[in-house]
Amino acid sequence: MGIFTSKPLPKPKPNPYARREPPESMTPVETPRRKPNPPPSPAKHLMAALLRRHASVKPNAAEIPEGEEEAGLNKSFGLSKKFTSKFEIGEVVGRGHFGYTCSAIAKKGDLKAHKLAVKIIPKSKMTTAVAIEDVRREVKILRALACHPNLARFHDAFEDSDNVYIVMELCEGGELLDKILERGGKFTEDHARTIIVQILNVVAFCHLQGVIHRDIKPENFLFSTKDEDSPVKAIDFGLSDIIRPDQKLNEIVGSAYYVAPEVLRRSYGTEADIWSIGVIAYILLCGSRPFWARTESGIFRSVLKASPRFDDDPWPSSSSESKDFVRCLLCKDPGRRISAAQALCHPWLRDHEKVKLQLDVHVFRPMRAYMRSSPLRRAALRALSKVLKADELYYLEKQFGLLNPDANGGITLETIKMALMRSATDAMKESQILDFLEPLNALGYRKMHRDEFCAAALRVHQMEIVDGWEERARSAYAIFEKDGNRAILIQDLASELGLSPTVPIHAVLQEHIRHSDGKLTLQGFLRLLHTLHPCSPAKTP
Incomplete structure (x- = not known):
């Protein structure tokens, strides 16, 4: 999924995200969708990069003609071909841009008679090498991270000539997005804290493993059951990647309202996920989006330039700890943004019973x-x-x-x-x-x-x-x-600071050393x- 691929929010529901403006200026709440002809904007080249990712929208029709795909694509994943003998497909429970999810019943084995979820990705949708690699990587990451309690449990993956099948735990409590709509956007601090702790638990675990999710948003967190205290589970690692601690990525992926500023600048690491969690936390606590505009380019400008507001209701009555927590997550400088493990140690969260501290x-x-x-x-x-x-x-x-x-x-x-x-x-x-x-x-x-x-x-x-x-x-x-x-020579200080020992540099450093004692x-x-x-x-x- 990319910036333009999230499903629209149901129209009959109230609008929990909208800025507090006069009614005539309010628009239906929708996460931006892929558009055949996106409006001209300063972010046009960023949008084009996303659209080309899966060739589902053609910014340049000459690159990938209608109905065609890159030549020589290998769509064999080396997965088991025994899906139909092991599982019986049920009703569709969700749809994405590149696939859909069905309920299923296991017909044999350890999972016999268990109700599960199956993500079905048609191979016909895999029209680029990037799209195929996304699926390979998703299966690999899900297989590696399957043990975490706040991640929808991965069971196995299969393929046939038409589809890839990813068998997962079935979460029947619905999306976090649905909960936001049901409550009109506003959660109590205690309820918001319980949700955010669980999101951070799984994200801190992912980051420790070197996995960056890259599409953190309410649609990608499900409640395991319909119970009020149901655990929260992360899903959809289709845009995830494995990243070295000293590595920066440059692909523009994610969802518009949740994308971090450094992603738009094409140089980012795991800190980008933390920004997205900050957007979710802001929404849960006040019912509005921190960065809002009518167009995709406007959203991007707001993310890059605007600061989240804490002066409108209900923020004045919110705890100082909750506001400080959100500010720490929505710090525009990724080098100063707190990590997931740090966030779990923040005073607003650290005493919560569900906190699972992770090595950072x-x-x-x-x-x-x-x-x-x-x-x-x-x-x-x-x-x-x-x-x-x-x-x-x-x-x-x-x-x-x-x-x-x-x-x-x-x-x-x-x-x-x-x-x-x-x-x-x-x-x-x-x-x-x-x-x-x-x-x-x-x-x-x-x-x-x-x-x-x-x-x-x-x-x-x-x-x-x-x-x-x-x-x-x-x-x-x-x-x-x-x-x-202790006393230090100017040339030694220049070396300490990684500067070339030139005359102009020495002049700049004069004020850094006392003339009286050289300290x-x-x-x-x-x-x-x-x-x-x-x-x-x-x-x-």
Whole structure:
């Protein structure tokens, strides 16, 4: 599914998403659909990339003529051909742009007499190599992640000459989108929290494995049963991919109202899923969409430029924790956006009974930089770690505990690998996370204890956008002055900052070193901190 492929919302239902405008300006709520002739817009080239993905709409008719497909496509998936002997197809329970889902009954085997769901993808729809690879990857990812309780359980996949069949758990409670419509969009904070916790549980697990969903939206979360306390299950990994921790993707995929700004800029990682969860959280808590426009290009402009509003009802009466939580998810800078594991440690969620804390791959990014840093940089980080707030420490201490079950011990490269292997799937192996840990090899010979871990794993860029950063930075500098500051030459500072030792650079750095004793000034200290965790450069496959 792409930006234009989500199904329209039922027209008779109330409009929970609409901006609070005069009635005459309100429009029916629909997730944008594929259109044969999309209107001209600044995002036209982005839309065209999506439309070409499955060749279902032809922005250039000369590329893929009507009724034809790319030559030489191999539509054999190596799956079992025994679907019809094992399952009896029932009624259609859902339709997507490239396939449909039916109920089914298992006729034999361990699942005999069980009611299941079967996603049927016609091979006639697979008119491009990209479409075929999407199906292969979906089956591979579902097979790898099948164990998570908040993911619709994958049972098996089959094929014949006409279709691919993906056999899944049947969730009979309906879509989260339907629940939103039934309630007029507004959920209580407690109910919204219960849903968001479960979404984050499964997304944190996916991100640990190196899987990015890329189409997080209410339609892709189902309730297992019709019970009020039914668990929430993620579905539809048709746009998902396996990504290395240091990799950036550039394909424009997703659904318009939920797409992250960095996706539109064509350089993104797992943080894009977190943005989409933030949009869902905003909708659940207030019944409106945070980014809205009448056209696809308008939606994109709003996502890129606008800020979510928290001054309209019911936000003034909402808890400060819920508003802070949504802001943390909808941070436009992906380098400063909180991760799924961090979100589960946020004060609004962390005491919820359904929280399942996950190891966060994001802690290894600053740790890699720390292990490569000079003693001066490490001293600056240790000073900053001493002014962390309780909420920031809570997350880091939880991560330390996941890496080292022995609370009194230190972590080593071996304990890190053991912690990862406890949750490892085939997807994690493909995401090459163990190779990403190579800069931590020094921990094969020594231990890193709690205090050092908190310094090594903190994300400076996130701290810089929190209220009171200047005061905290000054407090950290005072600690650094006492415990870690030392004389440094300008050429050494330039090297620390990764700058070429030229005369103009030396002139810029003069204010970073005190003339009286050759030690770092406050500006130099901040500059040093700022280089510790720069946003990673885009890396595409």
